Amino acid sequence: MRVGSAVGSCAAEPGELDDELVREIVGGDVAALLEHPSAAVRVAVLDAYLADSAPHAGHPRSSTVRVPAGTSLEKSLARARAVADLVLVPPGGRVAVIGVVNSLLAALRERGSSCAPCDLKGGLTEWGETVLTDHQQAIDGADAVLASGMVLGNGTFDEIADVCRTRDLPLVVFAQTGSAVFREMLGEEITALSAEPYPFFWLSGEDTAIHLYRGGPA
Known part of the structure; x- marks a missing residue:
């Protein structure tokens, strides 16, 4: 829209x-x-x-990162590394990844984290791991949660945020869906945000932008 x-x-x-x-x-x-x-x-x-x-570009709380031009895979990996840097967990910490993107799993592992992949569609990761379909199960034992913006559209966000609040877990969102909506939740429901408004990285081979937000409320 x-x-x-x-x-x-x-x-x-x-x-x-x-x-x-x-x-x-x-x-x-x-x-x-x-x-x-x-x-x-x-x-x-x-x-x-x-x-x-309030456009993301130039917003006083955002840091704009250019995803370099390249193939879809190259751009996905570059974006994933920027997003993974938002997830603050101790060395060896476990991250529940809700909304599976294989490049994000790889980037988190590069940083020394283990992952609990979760997606309503289930299936397997690129490495043959079972993808959980129950976010409660994925969050059990996690030190942080990294969730796709799609949780806003499919109605699971409130429950995920409640669990994270109850357990005092960092909740980081990587959002194409509702990127500016999630920005309003910083410091309350979510800890950090990678906002990627349309056009998304995979729609162009040229360099594109994501906007990173960290920290508490304005």
């Missing part, structure tokens, strides 16, 4: 949005769309509104 100069995003499951819905919301009023029955629409509109009001 575009508001002004900003594009807001929210991942949706296949079949969740159809052509008729898209035609219905094009050109819609922001205030009305914030009450739309689709969570994906609400998140994308709010994301766009917040990013238009």
Whole structure:
């Protein structure tokens, strides 16, 4: 969704949005769309509104990192290393990774962390490890949580944040979905954020930007 100069995003499951819905919301009023029955629409509109009001680029709390030009794999690995640096755990610490991206698992391991991969779709990692489907199980025994922004769209974020708050665990988010929405949660629900507004790194072979946020509330 575009508001002004900003594009807001929210991942949706296949079949969740159809052509008729898209035609219905094009050109819609922001205030009305914030009450739309689709969570994906609400998140994308709010994301766009917040990013238009305060763009990530030049935001006083963000550090912009350029992901160098290259292949999709090269760019994914470069982004992963920047994101992994946000996850502060002791040497040998365990990180629950919710929303599996193989390059992120590799980057965390490069830093000496072990990983508990978790994704609603399950399956196996690139190294043949079983991907958990229950985030509670993944968080058990973890020293920190690294979650995809997709947890906002699929309705699991509140529960994940509650568990992290109860256990006093750092919660870091890497967000294409709702990157500006998560920025509002810094210092409260989340510890740090990698915000990646559209266009995403894999849409271009040229260099692209991510915006890193650390620390407490403004």
